[in-house]
Amino acid sequence: EAGVTQFPSHSVIEKGQTVTLRCDPISGHDNLYWYRRVMGKEIKFLLHFVKESKQDESGMPNNRFLAERTGGTYSTLKVQPAELEDSGVYFCASSQIRNTEAFFGQGTRLTVV
Amino acid sequence: ELKVEQNPLFLSMQEGKNYTIYCNYSTTSDRLYWYRQDPGKSLESLFVLLSNGAVKQEGRLMASLDTKARLSTLHITAAVHDLSATYFCAVRMDSSYKLIFGSGTRLLVRP
Secondary structure, three states: OOOOEEOOOEEOOOOOOOOOEEOOOOOOOOOEEEEEEEOOOOOOEEEEEEEEEEEEEEOOOOEEEEEEOHOOOOOEEEOOOOOHOOOEEEEEEEEOOOOOOOEEEEEEEEOOO | OOOEEOOEEEEEEEEOEEEEEEEEEEOOOOEEEEEEEEEOOOOEEEEEEEOOEEEEEOOOOOEEOOOOEEEEEEEEEEHHHHHEEEEEEEEEEOOOOEEOOOOOEEEEEHH
């Protein structure tokens, strides 16, 4: 069974550009989460989807970040325009039921120069 | 607000030695996780600790939980190079789904 997969694994963009990260959860997992780790600090929660609905987006840093999950399958996280402080590793995780353990993807390393 | 403090942030140790990583959290929680991450790889779940006094062991790693002290430890016994990775603890708040992570401990086991 395929795990959570994220694309791309690395992305280097210039400040002001747009980047879209993608996450494919484990098939059948309704819950999808985005986290990020900035500058070697703790991993922080960004938002949570249940199917296509956003349940909690309290961790989204500002309105330059837009997450979508059309059709309740894969999710995208767009950063527009990117700033230097957006650099970090963005993790996606999914779980079948909210109260069960979430499985993480390998992360996308975003570098904004 | 739930906060999780993990220490040390970096640990360099020789093979064969023992050491402990500590994870303190600030409010009550219904479960605590330990994860391992190798560079470029996903977070791998090592242990889930649910109750006070819980102890779990897998190979050279042993995790414990003291909910009264709000403290979990990850003990490494007779370290080997293959254990080199970054280890995270994460706490889930009661009745919530968000994980609150510590800063991670980067472990380097030297020959």
